[in-house]
Amino acid sequence: MQTGKVVYRHSAVTRLTHWLFFIAFLALVSSGLQIFNAAPYLDASDKTDPARRVLQISAPADNVGTTTIFGHTITTTGWLGWTDDGMGGKTSRAFPGWLTIPSYQDLADGRRWHLFFAWIMVFCGIAYFIWGIGRHNLRELVLRPSEIPKLLPMQLYYLRLRKEPPLHGKYNPLQKLAYTLVLFVFAPLIVLSGLALSPSFDAAAPWVTAMFGGRQFARLWHFVLMIALCGFFAMHVMLVLTTGLRNHITSMITGRYKLGAHDGVGI
Amino acid sequence: MKRSLFIATSMSAALAGCGAIGSKLTGNQGFQSVLHTAEDLNLTLIGTHGLARQYSPNDISRDFPLNSFDTPSDALYTHLVREAFSPFRLLVDGLVDRPQRLSLAQLAAMPQTSQITRHDCVEGWSAIAQWSGVALRELLALAGPRTSAQYVVFHTFDRDANGVPYYESLELSQATHPQALLALRQNGARVTPDRGGPVRLKIPTQLGYKSAKWVRHIEVVASLDHLFAGKGGYWEDQGYEWYAGI
Numbered sequence: 001m002q003t004g005k006v007v008y009r010h011s012a013v014t015r016l017t018h019w020l021f022f023i024a025f026l027a028l029v030s031s032g033l034q035i036f037n038a039a040p041y042l043d044a045s046d047k048t049d050p051a052r053r054v055l056q057i058s059a060p061a062d063n064v065g066t067t068t069i070f071g072h073t074i075t076t077t078g079w080l081g082w083t084d085d086g087m088g089g090k091t092s093r094a095f096p097g098w099l100t101i102p103s104y105q106d107l108a109d110g111r112r113w114h115l116f117f118a119w120i121m122v123f124c125g126i127a128y129f130i131w132g133i134g135r136h137n138l139r140e141l142v143l144r145p146s147e148i149p150k151l152l153p154m155q156l157y158y159l160r161l162r163k164e165p166p167l168h169g170k171y172n173p174l175q176k177l178a179y180t181l182v183l184f185v186f187a188p189l190i191v192l193s194g195l196a197l198s199p200s201f202d203a204a205a206p207w208v209t210a211m212f213g214g215r216q217f218a219r220l221w222h223f224v225l226m227i228a229l230c231g232f233f234a235m236h237v238m239l240v241l242t243t244g245l246r247n248h249i250t251s252m253i254t255g256r257y258k259l260g261a262h263d264g265v266g267i
Numbered sequence: 268m269k270r271s272l273f274i275a276t277s278m279s280a281a282l283a284g285c286g287a288i289g290s291k292l293t294g295n296q297g298f299q300s301v302l303h304t305a306e307d308l309n310l311t312l313i314g315t316h317g318l319a320r321q322y323s324p325n326d327i328s329r330d331f332p333l334n335s336f337d338t339p340s341d342a343l344y345t346h347l348v349r350e351a352f353s354p355f356r357l358l359v360d361g362l363v364d365r366p367q368r369l370s371l372a373q374l375a376a377m378p379q380t381s382q383i384t385r386h387d388c389v390e391g392w393s394a395i396a397q398w399s400g401v402a403l404r405e406l407l408a409l410a411g412p413r414t415s416a417q418y419v420v421f422h423t424f425d426r427d428a429n430g431v432p433y434y435e436s437l438e439l440s441q442a443t444h445p446q447a448l449l450a451l452r453q454n455g456a457r458v459t460p461d462r463g464g465p466v467r468l469k470i471p472t473q474l475g476y477k478s479a480k481w482v483r484h485i486e487v488v489a490s491l492d493h494l495f496a497g498k499g500g501y502w503e504d505q506g507y508e509w510y511a512g513i
Binding site: 026027030031035036038039046047048086097098099100101102103104106107108109111112113115116118119195197198199200201202203204205206215216219 | 317389392
């Protein structure tokens with residue numbers, strides 16, 4: 001092991017796009033929730049169809065917020081449905097003001113934020129992919145079929161049911177699975193499902209909207225993919241916090257990373 | 268334990284801070300103009316070229332949402348409703364060679380087209396209806412736009428609570444899109460006063476707010492700057508995109 005050795009791990013492009021992704025992700029999620037609030041329901045259909053409703057957040061009465069998923073209603077007062085109006089009060093609003101941009105109800109500005117940061121995300125994504133392919137460092141992130149048997153031992157290690165992680169390179173097999181899903185499945189799909197909501201894009205490329213099962217269904221997919229990416233984000237932050245916060249932050253700013261006991265081979 | 272509590276607290280604070288920072292930035296003119304650059308990019312890259320999908324009569328929504336201001340309370344409009352719109356004249360003027368004043372009978376006598384298309388609201392919902400009437404390009408051909416013409420403006424009978432008139436606009440190329448329709452009928456029946464009758468716009472390749480209701484006057488212009496707040500529409504003047512294709 002080369003524990004303690006400092007290596008140059010993240011290129012300038014990786015570091016720059018990483019922080020731009022971070023800002024764009026926060027802006028997109030919170031402005032997206034703002035946009036969701038304008039029609040706080042999701043249907044598995046092309047046109048709006050209450051018979052095919054998957055999720056509905058509403059305020060059936062003052063001071064009561066409810067969330068209905070697949071027909072099951074739970075009371076979510078204060079969190080969803082009847083929430084913070086972003087101006088110091090409470091109102092009938094799906095997602096609370098502290099989670100949306102702007103904090104008060106403002107669809108026009110929410111859309112401006114969303115459509116601007118969507119482009120930041122896409123441009124960073126393109127730069128990241130071109131750089132990654134050119135420098136061959138995308139390869140290090142992709143899960144290979146031969147590594148599938150290592151997924152379970154790695155999970156057991158995380159659950160503290162196994163002492164040592166399976167042998168791996170710069171990234172462990174579960175990390176690779178997460179990155180592969182995010183980079184090659186979730187990211188392209190969330191962009192496409194967002195574009196599928198555009199009536200002009202739908203007119204130009206109707207197969208995209210059709211692929212998601214119609215416009216409202218694309219809106220549902222867009223939301224589900226957002227939840228999946230938030231899951232990745234939470235996991236990512238948790239791992240950064242628990243496996244050497246300072247080292248990780250330093251390496252994402254300066255590029256220099258101090259190797260740990262399990263950072264293994266293949267640097 | 269203390270550390271995880273610190274982390275959880277700081278993460279919640281960071282998240283909650285987002286909205287506050289976002290609200291502050293939204294009010295900043297410079298930041299707003301940066302955000303607005305996305306609209307030009309969308310117009311350039313997506314544009315309004317394709318044809319909106321046509322649906323079958325079975326797809327028509329049973330309950331088309333009613334999502335507008337109340338039916339106009341304007342004195343002239345209420346008078347027209349009482350008279351079943353017989354005195355109604357649609358005015359077409361501005362930078363045209365042959366200004367028009369058309370009655371409903373004259374509009375109905377023009378070649379009619381029909382479409383079953385999906386209406387996509389900026390709020391997120393969609394509804395399908397059949398719309399029939401006069402293709403906007405037929406009407407424009409009748410009036411003959413001059414070479415200086417750039418935009419087509421739609422003035423309506425509608426006003427908001429502060430008396431600000433509702434209007435909309437399209438670029439000439441968008442107004443001559445084959446599906447840009449001056450609708451007289453919805454699902455076979457005359458467009459009712461609560462749905463924007465007697466004449467409303469239907470632009471299926473853009474979000475619903477482009478499809479102005481209660482159209483009374485079509486004005487062909489070279490620039491949108493002199494109209495109201497200068498952004499080309501009532502909702503545009505409130506901050507919504509003039510390019511409503513996305």
